[in-house]
Amino acid sequence: MSEQKLTGAQIVIKALKDQGVDIIFGYPGGAVLPIYDALFQQNDLRHVLVRHEQAAVHAAEGYARSTGKVGCVLVTSGPGATNAVTGLLDALCDSIPLVCLSGQVPTHLIGNDAFQEADTTGITRPCTKHNYLVKDVDNLARTLHEAFYVARSGRPGPVLVDIPKDVQFADGTYVPPAEVKHKTYRPQVKAELARIEEAVELIANAKRPVFYTGGGVINAGPFASKLLTQFVKTTGFPITSTLMGLGAFPASDTQWLGMLGMHGTYEANLAMYECDVMINIGARFDDRVTGKLSAFSPGSKKIHVDIDPSSINKNVAVDIPIVGDCGAVLEDMLRIWKARAKSPDKAALKEWWGKIEGWRARNCLNYNRTESVIKPQYALERLREALRGKDHYITTEVGQHQMWAAQFLPFDQPNRWMTSGGLGTMGYGLPAAIGAQLAHPDAIVVDVSGEASFLMNMQEIGTAVQYRAPVKIFILNNQYMGMVRQWQELLHGSRYSQSYSEALPDFVKLAESWGCVGLRATTVAEVDQVIEKMLAVTDRPCIIDIAVDPRENCFPMIPGGKAHNEILFGPDDSPSDATPEDGMVLV
Amino acid sequence: MENAIEKHTIAVLVDNEPGVLARVIGLFSGRGYNIESLTVAEVNNADHLSRITLVTSGTRMIIEQIKAQLGRLVPVHRVHDLTDEGPSVERELALVKVAGTGDKRIEALRLADIFKAKVVDATLTSFIFELTGTTSQVDDFVGLMTQLGLVEASRTGVVAMSKGPAAF
Structure with a gap:
């Protein structure tokens, strides 16, 4: 092996390549100036x-989720690292593989309250899957390769590597990835066969079964989605699937019940409530999904497949x-199912489907279809029609528009839908869209947005312009933080405390000031026109x-603390008896 | 029955690297688990491995969560629930300083003898006793000494090991 010495900064570039x-x-x-200097002197990265x-x-998350690869981030010390914290936790909550490199003050200054110093490994410890502080340049290459391994293995997640500036300048030895093996971290990939056999028997004897799948299937790669589809x-x-799992099974299929949970469909939630066998693949029984735990699917036997033992x-x-x-x-599962020549209980299944079709x-x-005002659901239905058959990716911000997008946009493939599920980060969608667009330059990438969320990271239009990323920012502008307003309406006597979007900019002029295209629809007739113009850019x-109906609320809704069979369908359902006292405290 | 609070002693083998203890403690504080006792020291110098022994309490579901959460920390090699995995030996070491003269001083020395505590420091007005025993033995000793002029106690927390020839 050649003993060629590289600087720490050069080692970083080589390891990333x-x-x-x-x-x-x-x-x-x-x-991080030494690393930026090394970046300047090469063209591959x-x-x-x-x-x-x-x-x-978030951009790295969009890149990672739309490609299945590890996303990569580089920030400076102090405020650079602390600004990245929200994104890191977002990636942790949604199990997105990332490696974030942060600069750090030189090793001899660590702990001295130096300029732009932060205890980055301390701050990010609970926000990352794992993190490292590299104090010796000869450990740098090994640590970086380990970071990528940890980020993508098992339940994926963000890994941070903090690199002091003197380590970036120092000369050290490079080791290639093949020579690096993590000492201990070996997540279990193959499951115990006996358990799978048990599961197959239970599945074969089910009378009222339901598949409940999540982001774990997406994270396992497109092959897992194919196998899931085949098994189903x-x-x-x-x-049915969680918000994170949309696209693993084609939404255009008749066996698809739609998303479940707080804003899931009636048929999905009731199927969960009344099933006798629940087959959870890669979902984590999140509180948005289960509702009231004591009344969650009370009569079912539950199978739970998860790569993370702590989820079980x-x-x-x-x-x-x-x-x-x-x-x-x-x-x-499929192999054993076929080998044992299993078949479902057709008669029971027919009866079960009969019930489901009733729901x-x-x-x-359904919503109030009117000509007098643009309903947000209508705008999304028109977007859906315009995107049909076109290669496209959707990201969202967080709030009502996010739930409507999940309800009204169909996904037939994995890795096409990117939304902040676990952390619920407003401002996620635009940077995520940029990341997805740069990974897929020829595809259509739409950030379904609300005006409040968009304002949280709208500076990123500059990034999109600079890199000619033709993302479409589809703002359902209701002049409110809509989901906050909806909860205030249902739970706080319609006292809309601080949820009105005062002093909004003119979004068309804003777009034009950046050299982008700005479009506006204020009437139902204009919706199709602006979508057509948007797709031409x-x-x-x-x-x-x-400009959508500012009063529209997102239904169906299972209020906090309620069970799956206690669903609100629309504004006519009385909210007063909807939420029990103990449900009020839930978010 | 399912919600009964159980006390468990858990041994964790970890890489002795910076931040590993913070990871373990952060896990407990961040997720609201109890730590009743925690001890840590390097046990394998060549491979830089440390052993953490912790005593925690919670429902059966919480105890299982604690073990799963510990197991998924990247620098953790192994997690063993000594309470679940058959009989084990648990010991704690305490240093107990008792100050006083006269009858109380004599009684303190007499009780120390009964508990097989060693005198590791003596002045005309004080003793430091060293005692090794189970947590309840140490509790008892400290309780008695409190009435005889205890001024300071320092305890290691529990270290534990499963009985028999099998290794961790």
Whole structure:
């Protein structure tokens, strides 16, 4: 092996290239100047300059979620690192593989309250899957390779590597990825066969089964989504999914019940409530999904497949826990199902589907179709029609528009839908869209947004313009923080405390000031026109300001502390008896 | 029954690297678990491994969560629930300083003898006793000494090991 010495900064660049990184999202500063100098002197690794470090992390998340690769971020010490914290926690909550490199003050100044010093590993410890402080340049390459391994293995997540400035200048030895093996971290990929066999028997004997799938299937790669689809088609069972799992099973299929949970469909939630066998693959019984825990699917046997043992029996006690990668487990399940020539109980299934079709006939996503005002649901239906058959990716911000997007936009493939599920970070969608667009330059990328969320990271239009990322920012402008207003209406006597979006900019002029295209729709007739114009723009970002009904609320809704069978369908359902005292305290 | 609070002694083998203890403690504070006792020291110098022994309490579901959460920390090698995995030996070491003269001083020395505590420092007006025993033995000793002029106590917390030939 050649003993060629490289500087720490050169080692960083070489390690990233060897890890297959092609784009890194970042923002320079004093403590990372050596790395930026090394970036300047090469052409393989493309750096994308964001306008705020939080956005660098979200952009890397958008890149990672739309490609299945590890996203990469570079920030400076102190405020650079603390600005990245929200993004890191967002990636942790949604299990997104990222490596974030942060500069640090030189090792001899650490702990001295130096300029732009922060205890970055201390601050990010609970916000990352793992983090490192590299004090010796000879450990740098090994640590970086380990960071990528940890980020993508097992339940993926963000890993931070803090690199003091003197380490970036120092000469050290490079080791290639193949020579680095983590000492201990070996997540279990293949599950115990006995458990899978048990699960197959339970599935075969089910009378009222339902598949409940989540982001774990997406994270296991497109192959896992194919296997899931195959297994669900083989059994003929109904399937629902969490917000994070949309796209793993095609939404255009008749077995698809729609999303479940607080704003999920009636048929999905009732199927969960009344099922006798629940097959959870890669979901984590999140509180948005379960509602009132004591009344959650009371009569069912539960199978839970998850790569993270700590997800099992955390919120809901299950009957058959299976620790393993969703793809590997589905492969074994299908194989055993076929080998044992299993078939579902057709008669019971027919009766079960009959019941489900009855719930489906309730048409829970119906809304008041009117010509007098643009309903947000209508705008999304028109967007759906315009995108049909086109190669597209959707990101969202957080709030009502996010739930409507999940309800009204269908996903037939994985990795097409990116939204902040666990942390619920307003301002996620625009940078995530930029990350997805740079990974897929020829595809259509739409950030379904609200006017309040958009304002949280709108500086990133500058990034989109600079890198000619023609993202479409589809603002459902109701002049409110809509979800906050909805809760205030239902739970706080319509006292709209601080939820009105005062002093909004003219979004069309805002777009034009950046050299983007700005479009506005204020009447129902204009919606199709602006969508058509928006899709015609391919060389620059486009902001679409859609003036929607400011009073519209997102239904169906299961209020906090209520069970799946206590669903509100619309404004006519009385909110006064909707929420019990103990439910009020829930978020 | 399911919600009964159980007390468990858990041994964790970790890489002795910066921040590892903060990770473990942060896990407990961040998720609202109890720590009743925690001890840590390097046990394998060549491989830089440390052993953490912690005593915690919670419902069965919480105890299982604690073990799963510990297990998913990257620098953790192994997690063993000594309370679940058959009989084990648990010991604690205490240094107990008692000040006084006359009858109380004599009684303190007499009780120390009964508890097989060693005198590791003596002046004309004080003793420091060293005692090794189970947590309840140490509790008892400290309780008695409190009435005889205890001025200071320092305890290591529990270290534990499963009985029999099997290794961790």
